Amino acid sequence: MNLKDKIISVARLEDVVQRYLPLHRNGSLSKTMQGICPFHDDRHPSLYVNVKEQYYKCFACGEGGDLFKFVQKMEGCDFSGALKILAGWYGLSETDDYRPAKFPSVRKRTQPVSEELVSQLHIDVLLRNCRMFLDLLEEYQPEDEMLRETYKAFEVGLAPASLPSDYKNYCNRIVFPIRNERGELVAFAGRYRGETKGTDIRKYINSPTSPIYHKSEILYGLYQAQEAIRQHKFVYITEGYKDVLAMYAAGFRNTVALCGTALTEQHATLLSQYTRQVIVMLDGDEAGQVNGIKSAKLLIEKGFSVGQIILEPTHDPDSLLGRMGREDFIEYMRAATRRSRLEVYEAFLLRNIEQIVSQLHLALTMEERASLFARMIPLHKRLAKVTGLLAHSPVMKADWLLNNLYI
Ligand SMILES: [Zn+2]
Secondary structure (H helix, E strand, O other): OOHHHHHHHHOOHHHHHOOOOOOEEOOOOOOEEEEOOOOOOOOOOOEEEEOOOOEEEEOOOOOEEOHHHHHHHHHOOOHHHHHHHHHHHOOOOOOOOOOHHHOOOOOOOOOOOOHHHHHHHHHHHHHHHHHHHHHHOEEOOOOOHHHHHHHHHOOOEEOOOOOOHHHHHHOOOEEEEEEOOOOOEEEEEEEOOOOOOOOOOOOEEEOOOEOOEOHHHOOEOHHHHHHHHHHHOOEEEEOOHHHHHHHHHOOOOOEEEOOOOOOOHHHHHHHHOOOOEEEEOOOOOHHHHHHHHHHHHHHHHOOOEEEEOOOOOOOOHHHHHHHHOHHHHHHHHHHHHHHHHHHHHHHHHHHHHHHHHHHHOOOOOHHHHHHHHHHHHHHHHHHHHHHHHHHOOOOOOHHHHHHHHOO
């Protein structure tokens, strides 16, 4: 083990920091400690020390790093200087296999830092910032018991009343962490807890666009849904965070959400890695329906097979689950899904039959015509069966179901 690893194995960042300044813990279970930042003129404690992951970050001036960086900054020395100081504090010495030359300090670097490296560092800082904010969230339990486990699985939290300046807009909001398809935490959405009608408060706020977060490239829930999409071979596209959570809670885990954007080509490319079968189920209001038709059109252009579930104007999956309860919601979704899949199959059969019909007049011989008819007959039989099934599978009206449930 080299000296650096030896130091890491015995030294705690929070102890090292507290040699210079006092820290206090944010709640007994918190993974972070907080103090006045020594790197800028700090009046409120802006320096956060992540005890679990052993890094620090100032949300005001942006300074951050590990314990070696902290000592370097405080002492104005390079990396090997910080190693020596830390080794002295912890009574560690260099061993024979330790070569200080293996650790060139930043100052001694002769190669210019490449642009690629700089942007990678920038991305690392952004990702680390997101993790730090996640650690600041408090546990949030939705009133609805059905949703509790799901909210936990999706790390939904409550932002505390005071936050670092970067995140102060999230104070007291319910926060939905957003991961990309690789599971990296890239952004947050914060939902206002009170009524926003008649005020100019925004119901949802979002992380700004950054090198790690482009709304047009993120589908909320895709990371959690991947396995279920592969298993069921199709995906539901819904409108919002809470719709994904409601569907997940009811067992329809192959669900993602657009979250306030129109479906883009990047979304389509992303989805095509998992499936080309889609059921679009956006909100029942006009905006949702217009967006649904647009999204379906784009997906069809990209070679997807697309079904739709149209909800009543006043409903979305989250409100339906809340009002119906889990059992009835599952039944409703199953019936609606089945109908949507039958419609897609019906359209597929019709397209095939049309194609054969269009070839009929090109057939020159009786044999050719006979072979075309032979291909058409089984398609017609299947079509008759599907149409019959559809006739016996009425459009499921959520309002109808709800009215009957309460009689
Ligand atoms: Zn600072």
